[in-house]
Amino acid sequence: MRLLFMGAAALSVVITALIILAIVGEAWNFISQVDLPALWAGGWFPRRGMFDIPTIVTGTLAIAGIGMLVAVPLGLGAAIYLAEYASPRARGLLKPVLEILASVPSIVLGYFALQWISPNVIQNVCVGGSSNFNMGAAGIAVGILVTPLIASVAEDAMYAVPRSLREASYGLGARKRTTSLRVVVPAAISGIVAALIIGFSRALGETMIVAIAAGGTGGSLFSLNPCGQGQTMTAAMTALATGSDQVRGSDLAYPSLFFVGFLLFAFTLALNVLSERFVRSVRLKY
Amino acid sequence: MTNLASSTSVSAEMVRERISGRRVDVGGRTFEVFLLIALLASLAILVTLLVDVFSRGSGVYLERGLDFLVSPLSSEASGAGIGQGLFGSLALMLIVALTAFPIGIGAAIYLEEYARDTTPTRFITANIRNLAGVPSIVYGLLGLAVFVVALRDFTGPESQGRSILSGGLTLAIVVLPIVIITTSEALRAVPTGIREAAYGVGATRWQTVRSHVIPYAAPGILTGTILSMARAFGETAPLIMVGGAVSFLATSDRGLLETIQGKYTTLPTSIYQWVQEPQRAFIELSAAGIMALLVTILMVNGIAIFLRNRYARRW
Amino acid sequence: MHEGGDRVTVKTREPASPEIVQAEDGGPTIRLMAVKHELDEPEGIAPAGGGEATPLAFAADEVVFELDALSCYYGDFRAVKDISLQVPKNQITAIIGPSGCGKSTLLRSFNRMNDLVDSARITGTIRYHGVDLYADGVDAVEVRRRIGMVFQKPNPFPKSIYDNVAFGPRVAGFRGDMAGLVEQSLRRAALWDEVKDKLREPGTTLSGGQQQRLCIARAIAVEPDVILMDEPCSALDPIATLRIEELMRELKQNYTIVIVTHNMQQAARVSDVTAFLTMGEDRAGYLVEMAPTQDIFTRPTNRLTEDYITGRFG
Numbered sequence: 001m002r003l004l005f006m007g008a009a010a011l012s013v014v015i016t017a018l019i020i021l022a023i024v025g026e027a028w029n030f031i032s033q034v035d036l037p038a039l040w041a042g043g044w045f046p047r048r049g050m051f052d053i054p055t056i057v058t059g060t061l062a063i064a065g066i067g068m069l070v071a072v073p074l075g076l077g078a079a080i081y082l083a084e085y086a087s088p089r090a091r092g093l094l095k096p097v098l099e100i101l102a103s104v105p106s107i108v109l110g111y112f113a114l115q116w117i118s119p120n121v122i123q124n125v126c127v128g129g130s131s132n133f134n135m136g137a138a139g140i141a142v143g144i145l146v147t148p149l150i151a152s153v154a155e156d157a158m159y160a161v162p163r164s165l166r167e168a169s170y171g172l173g174a175r176k177r178t179t180s181l182r183v184v185v186p187a188a189i190s191g192i193v194a195a196l197i198i199g200f201s202r203a204l205g206e207t208m209i210v211a212i213a214a215g216g217t218g219g220s221l222f223s224l225n226p227c228g229q230g231q232t233m234t235a236a237m238t239a240l241a242t243g244s245d246q247v248r249g250s251d252l253a254y255p256s257l258f259f260v261g262f263l264l265f266a267f268t269l270a271l272n273v274l275s276e277r278f279v280r281s282v283r284l285k286y
Numbered sequence: 287m288t289n290l291a292s293s294t295s296v297s298a299e300m301v302r303e304r305i306s307g308r309r310v311d312v313g314g315r316t317f318e319v320f321l322l323i324a325l326l327a328s329l330a331i332l333v334t335l336l337v338d339v340f341s342r343g344s345g346v347y348l349e350r351g352l353d354f355l356v357s358p359l360s361s362e363a364s365g366a367g368i369g370q371g372l373f374g375s376l377a378l379m380l381i382v383a384l385t386a387f388p389i390g391i392g393a394a395i396y397l398e399e400y401a402r403d404t405t406p407t408r409f410i411t412a413n414i415r416n417l418a419g420v421p422s423i424v425y426g427l428l429g430l431a432v433f434v435v436a437l438r439d440f441t442g443p444e445s446q447g448r449s450i451l452s453g454g455l456t457l458a459i460v461v462l463p464i465v466i467i468t469t470s471e472a473l474r475a476v477p478t479g480i481r482e483a484a485y486g487v488g489a490t491r492w493q494t495v496r497s498h499v500i501p502y503a504a505p506g507i508l509t510g511t512i513l514s515m516a517r518a519f520g521e522t523a524p525l526i527m528v529g530g531a532v533s534f535l536a537t538s539d540r541g542l543l544e545t546i547q548g549k550y551t552t553l554p555t556s557i558y559q560w561v562q563e564p565q566r567a568f569i570e571l572s573a574a575g576i577m578a579l580l581v582t583i584l585m586v587n588g589i590a591i592f593l594r595n596r597y598a599r600r601w
Numbered sequence: 602m603h604e605g606g607d608r609v610t611v612k613t614r615e616p617a618s619p620e621i622v623q624a625e626d627g628g629p630t631i632r633l634m635a636v637k638h639e640l641d642e643p644e645g646i647a648p649a650g651g652g653e654a655t656p657l658a659f660a661a662d663e664v665v666f667e668l669d670a671l672s673c674y675y676g677d678f679r680a681v682k683d684i685s686l687q688v689p690k691n692q693i694t695a696i697i698g699p700s701g702c703g704k705s706t707l708l709r710s711f712n713r714m715n716d717l718v719d720s721a722r723i724t725g726t727i728r729y730h731g732v733d734l735y736a737d738g739v740d741a742v743e744v745r746r747r748i749g750m751v752f753q754k755p756n757p758f759p760k761s762i763y764d765n766v767a768f769g770p771r772v773a774g775f776r777g778d779m780a781g782l783v784e785q786s787l788r789r790a791a792l793w794d795e796v797k798d799k800l801r802e803p804g805t806t807l808s809g810g811q812q813q814r815l816c817i818a819r820a821i822a823v824e825p826d827v828i829l830m831d832e833p834c835s836a837l838d839p840i841a842t843l844r845i846e847e848l849m850r851e852l853k854q855n856y857t858i859v860i861v862t863h864n865m866q867q868a869a870r871v872s873d874v875t876a877f878l879t880m881g882e883d884r885a886g887y888l889v890e891m892a893p894t895q896d897i898f899t900r901p902t903n904r905l906t907e908d909y910i911t912g913r914f915g
Contacts, residue, residue: 001492005396008389012414012466015459019424022431077324085318087719097329103587105520107554108335108576111561115569116338144331151328164756168816170717172769172823173746177314182768187759198419205421207523212561234423234523241430241527261427265420272419276412 023265026258034252043221044231046240046253055222056260059135059230063210064203066139066226067146071199074143075150076192082151083158084180102148110212113141118213126227133215136226141209150199157191158184190278197275201268207234233264339580343573354574359551359559363567368575371556374450375519378552381454382461382518387511389458390465397466398473399495418463426527429456434528448529450546456524461514468510472503505597512590516583522554553579657874657891659689665827665857666711671725672885673706673715680706682885683725686876693849693858695872695894697865699914702878703886704861708829711859712748713741746773749820753832755812757804757819762787762796765804765815769823782822789855790818791848810841814848821856828852830860834867846871865910869898877906 034051044055078098082091118137126136161184169179185192215229216239223230231239240257346354350367357367393414401407433455434447476499484494500507529549551559553575560572666688673681681703688694696704706715713734715721727734734744746769757765766783775782783800787793792814796807804815813833820828830849834842849858849871862868868875875898876891890903901907908914 002396002400005392005400008392009396009401009410011389012393012417012462013410015428015462016413016417018432019420019428022428023424026431074324074327077321078328081318081321081325085321094325094329097325097332100584101328101332103516103583104332104335105522105554105579105583107520107522107557107561108339108580111557111572111576112335112338114561115342115573116334147328162756164752164754165758167714167717167752168756168758168819169768171712171714171745171750171752172772172819173742173744174769174772175311175314175742177311177317178772182772183758201419202421205423207421207423207526208558211523211526212558234421237423237427238523238526241426241529258427258431261424265424268419268421268424269416272416275419276415 019265023258023262026255027262030252030255030259033255044216044236046236046256049252051252051256052222053263056231056233056236057263058222058224059210059214059216060204060232060234062224062226062230063135063139063142063214063232064200064206066136067142067203067206068196068200070140070143071146071150071203072196075147075195075199076154078147078151079154079158079195080180080185083155084176084184098148098151101144102152104145106145106206106208107212109141109145110138110209112144113137113209113213117141122227131215131229133213133229134227135214135223135230138210138214138230139226141213142203142206145206145209146199146203149202150195153195153198154188154192157188157195160191161187194275194278197271197278201271201275204271205234205264205268207238210235211238233260236260237264336580339573339576342570343575343577346570346574347577355578359556363565363571366560366571368553368556368578370551371553371575372578374453374550374552375554377450377546377550378454378457378525379515379519381451381546382458382515383511385455386458386461386465386514390462391469391507391511394466394469394473395495395500398470399491399499414463414466418467421523422460422521423523423527425456425460426524428459429453429524429528446529449548450550452528453525453550453552454546456528457518457521460521460524461518464514464517465511468514469503469507472506472510473499475506476502505594508597509590509594512586512593516586516590519586520554520579520583522552522558525552525555526558553582657687657893659687663689665690665730666859667728667731669726669728671707671710671723671727673703673710674720674722674724675718676720679883679885681710681878682881682883682887684878684886684888686888686891688857688859689874690857691853691855692873693853693860693871695868695875696859696861696878697863697868697875697909698878698886698889699880699909700863701884702880704863704878705831707878707886708831708859708861709750711827711829712745712750714745714750716741746823747825748827748829749823749825750829750831751813751816751820751833754836755809755816757807757812757815759803759805761801762804762807762815763800766818766822769819773823786818786822787815789821789852790814791844791851792818808841810837810844813837813841813845817845817848817852821852825856827857827859830858832861832863835863842867865898869894877901877903877909879905879909 039051039053042052042055043050044052078094082095086094114132114137117140118132118134121140122134122136126134165183165187166179169183174183210232211234214232214235216231216235237257237260240253240260354367355372356369357365358370360366397407397411401410429452433452437452438447440451480498480502481494484498489497557572557575557579560568560575563569664687668684668686671681671684672679684707696707698704709715710723710727711729711734715723723735729744729748733739758768760768763783766786767779770779770782784793784797787796792811795811796802796815804812807815813836817828817833834845837845846867849860852858853873860868860872872894874891875894877889877897878886879889881887890897890901890906892902897906898910901910
């Protein structure tokens, strides 16, 4: 039996190896064949042979950035309230709200971005008109997606701070806000930073929201304008994979898919390893 | 902050003056209100979302009733439904359950019960944690390279590999790290006393695991697998990569092998197709599909939590 | 009970030395006897005997706390019952008794720490320099700035040593010479020499005894009037314990100290006045006897007290 189980565990290593092999292989295929100027071509139009990496990278960062602007205040605020202020009854009522929000699949939020956020929020904020597809709506929806994740990890970190530290603070004549902000949050800071990193990593890898709401199907020019369309690494990948039966267009379109996938994998892996470091240092302290 | 201890005579008046007069802590109250607003904002967003979906989608159910649930994809909005999508999703879930669950639970059992704390073990555990954080679209890419292209002859010679089998196996890989992690946690929660009691009467490790550890951890393992199912049910991105988005399920009678080697669509990918059409009729279809999706996911999550609470034993 | 007037002056004292005597049932037991001790015998405070608690009375300007029929409840459960006593200024008052009899609850009512528990409430009064601590309009936060607390397990913040000590004053809005205040507090806590070169290091890197002294310095930094100590040495080794006891004797010059301890020998070594609590049948703690320490340990008036200090229970 032991061998059976060991085989199962080893499978996880195999999967990682496969990911790396498959992706790196084709990615190398791409990068070795592509003309380097095509990588700075002013726009991402893979089927026409324009592979402007900065376009999709900035698109990803822009939307993830907007998402964090939404998710950090909402997520941390909710976390501090639940950990420090909420009565057990309030906690029992409000925590499930976050859990339900966390279980909403991203395709639903993509719908929400296009059908509600874009008309009701973006159209009002962006003067000079904007298309229905824009990075702002996608960014906000990504923020909504990530909020419960940040809230949950940060709240766990704060909850883990021992009661004795809070007592020491109150015993010195500090009020609740001071204790929360100047004792509990600093004590839980590693976990809170881990929450932010995890949230950001999730935002980078989000696909459906941007595929539906950010526009840029088929290609996009370099843009930093949240009121306009944009393209992320993830949406670029889906655009490449759909389309006609086999990924057609420029011969390098298919390998470019893997190159982008490799970039994404590398970014998120680096962030996740970083967040592990922070989580571990929380455990060491207590 | 005068040191009362150093003053020679302390009058009650002095003291009362110093410790009385509770000023309303404006700063603290405002802060608390802001935090509550942050939390309630999430609630408001959830409610807005649900209201929007329901208002747009319920019309479809009111007009067509169950017909929506069984109709296939179609270019006519009035005749299109999620029948094929539901079938595809269920087929995928079955494949996931048959592959990811045994492998994931087995791996977790190995890591928690058999493996010693050596560098290779720690490497594997770290590896699994990292896999859990990889965006699901990357798994779609893997599925594309391995199942759709490389293993085409096995997964779907007729459908260029873009088959239920490919989709199911890809989703299984997405879900595998989560299953391993939740099962590991459930196993870790089993008190060591239980294992020690079994070893103490001479049981082998497998006997201990099979007869004592697994039964105790079963509710936790069950909850974890059900939750991961709910998660897999809503996954779309990897399926797009391996070809589930633009495919129809042929309705003719086919054998099992042909079906799983054939093209398909799922509930989320059906929704994805409809969302991309600007006509209002399709928007309503997508909202109706989302209603079905949310109801299913919430029900499955609810069952998982109910089971966890019902069977959690306190020793 | 005798009103006002009489003073209990405690001069130099040697630690009480235990003497092994033969108990009534024939087995050996330990009786604590004080050795050469000068004490002005208070006149008129005759022990009542008969198991009734006789509140020890002090001069009006010597009283820091006055409790009048104080009971502490958690919801419907009464943890502490009808306590009436006085706590004198610039002395060390020890509260002893078996575990679970409400000593900590009583101590925490002095600085309204029990407020942090939702179901906690009191009846009766506690007066601090004549002011009812639980009156309407009294700010618990201001109370805690004047009545500081040191806890059983040292709990320094995960901040630097400097920031630990500076935390209280900063919160209270202190604008003067912070470095000077930190140094003074650390000196008074007998920790300065050991940490003066590493003020920026985290407080958690110190040893157990040092951490507790850091907590004392932290409490002192807000310049309180009273320091409450809830079993401050129970998590420390004997040497660290003795150092803290030395520190307490120095501190009482400037502060009033109330200490809860389950260690009788410690109470005998360190305190000037001792109150003995025990648990009644209703599981509420009540005051059995309160007297100058030497008296309690050499000629307790109550049978229960004598049983406790000779180790027959608790």
